Amino acid sequence: MSESDRDTNFFESVYEVAALIPAGRVTSYGAIARYLGSARSSRMVGWAMNNSFSSDRNIPAHRVVNRNGSLTGKHHFPNEHEMQRRLEAEGIKIMDDQVVNFSDVFWDPNLELKVL
């Protein structure tokens, strides 16, 4: 392909993974970053999510939380409660802006998508 691959490859990869997150599950930025091969690029994942609002595809950014299961990114949603509301709509319980049973609903792409 073109050399401009890396231009959107990283972001697009994030979108891919995020789009693969099953409803009712959540994952962490670090998990996605690690799946992409850049375990330390966890921040870029969040950044990609930020761009996801401008992305053509609907990215379930609400299913992406930090390592602590905290809805750190809710502030970036059109409505802060939108994120929590969507998660609850998928069966995820939110308490104090944190995902209840986080380990139970945690979806690790490295485990589920370790198809490489």
Place this chain on the structure above:
DNA sequence: AATGTGACATACC
């Protein structure tokens, strides 16, 4: 080219 930034993660005080 250099500097700044950011929805994280980890370590240290």
Place this chain on the structure above:
DNA sequence: TGGTATGCCACAT
């Protein structure tokens, strides 16, 4: 227990 500091990497200006 919580704030501060640093690392880390890719994007924006």
